[in-house]
Amino acid sequence: MYLGIDIGTSGVKAVLVNEAGAVVATAARELALSHPAPLWSEQDPDAWVEGTIGAVDDLASHHPHEVARVAGIGLSGQMHGATLLGEDGRPLRPAILWNDGRSQAECAILERSCPSLHAIAGNLAMPGFTAPKLLWVARHEPEIFKRVAKVLLPKAYVRYRLAGEMVEDMSDASGTLWLDVGERRWSAELLHATGLDLHHMPRLVEGSVVSAVLAPEYAQRWGMAKDVAVAGGAGDNAASAIGLGAIAPGDAFLSLGTSGVVFRVTDRFAPAPASAVHAFCHALPGLWHQMGVMLSAAASLAWLAGVMETPAAALLAPLGERVDAPSPIQFLPYLDGERTPHNDAAASGAFVGLRGATGRSEMVQAVLEGVAFAARDNLAALSAASAPIAELDLVGGGSRSPLWAQICADVLGIPVHRVEEGEVGAALGAARLGRLAATGEDPAEVCTRPRRLASFAPRASMTAAYDEAYRHWRALYPALKESL
Secondary structure: OEEEEEEOOOEEEEEEEOOOOOEEEEEEEEOOOEOOOOOOOEEOHHHHHHHHHHHHHHHHHHOHHHHHOOOEEEEEEOOOOEEEEOOOOOEOOOEEOOOOOOOHHHHHHHHHHOOOHHHHHOOOOOOOOHHHHHHHHHHHOHHHHHOOOEEEOHHHHHHHHHHOOOEEEHHHHHHHOOEEOOOOEEOHHHHHOOOOOHHHOOEEEOOOOEEEEOOHHHHHHOOOOOOOEEEOOEEHHHHHHHHOOOOOOOOEEEEEOOOEEEEEEEOOOOOEHHHOEEEEEOOOOOOEEEEEEEOOOHHHHHHHHHHHOOOHHHHHHHHOOOOOOOOOOEEEOOEOEEOOOOOEOOOOOEEEOOOOOOOHHHHHHHHHHHHHHHHHHHHHHHHHHOOOOOOEEEEOHHHHOHHHHHHHHHHHOOOEEEEOOHHHHHHHHHHHHHHHHHHOOOHHHHOOOOOEEEEEOOOHHHHHHHHHHHHHHHOHHHHHHHHO
């Protein structure tokens, strides 16, 4: 048995996976976010640990025999979160998260002061990344910055608490702007640009190798053996790729989680910062990937559900499984700013075209279409950076909706496939990495492709209608940016 743990933004998910690769059981714990100021997004690092322990406690309580047979644990996590530890290994402040936009000015400083940034890190300086956050802390909380002994990402902090080792994998480290992504090692030059050095960084490993061993207290608590391997693991999107079997160059998927991602595997470091495309290490040695990133995907639907005080499923139900025309109104899903292609932390969400007769269903449809249009922006950015993408598997919470899947196919103009276990992709990928670390098996034998549950082909009439709607939607961001 193998255990995968995904430390997400809205919750922690743990999955048990058997030798056949099937998910045996899942458990989850919700997490709270804090927004103490405009553009800020923070979380208590200890809440990740408590959520993880609670989720595994649930599995151990309901499936004690299976948990007792766990041989390897893999960790996946939300990327970029700056978790600042003092000499005692305790957090100095709440973690600054991936969707925090406060460090726009520090991004400009980093771009000016480090001309080699793009060549080494392969990415633009964006407020979501970790390095600008440390510059912000140095400028605005200097007393805390002076006390920083280590900077960890969310899953690395959970690993530290569960296994006593400060270790990070290559895929998650790629999102810090401190990694030499092509060479797969920390860059002393990039660290120096933010007032840090190699001593502030955790040890680096590949995602599929042993990073540590589960601490005896937790092995005893959960009835596990004393030598359970903890894999290097992966950032959430790379872990989702492992769960989808996306380990060959050209493999691609669309994630409709809290954020949204168009992901493609590459066999080399292929930066494309001019398009705000991310170029990161994959979770397996010798592989990299490109990503286009939307900061609010399923989060946009969750926001609307909260405003309307109606569950998302109830909002979607009246629309059925397909629509026959674009919504008469349009929605910009920039509730937390945007990365690809705009790199604008100050970008705002908007409904455009509202009328007195506008109903709830038109607004819900506009949100689904707005996210799909943003995915089209991302698809275009990746296609410009390399070869076109011909089809996409669909994962994340948004993958539950056949309606949204069909809208994505129609908007993107390519087939979209819902896959088995698409909602636990990152946790499943983490479990697979835990297995690879424990057994040393060939990744191709473990990281198999999931069964496709349904395929959605683009409909010619709707693709044509969405082409026109997309053209109008594309004009909204620059027009609104000028007026705000």
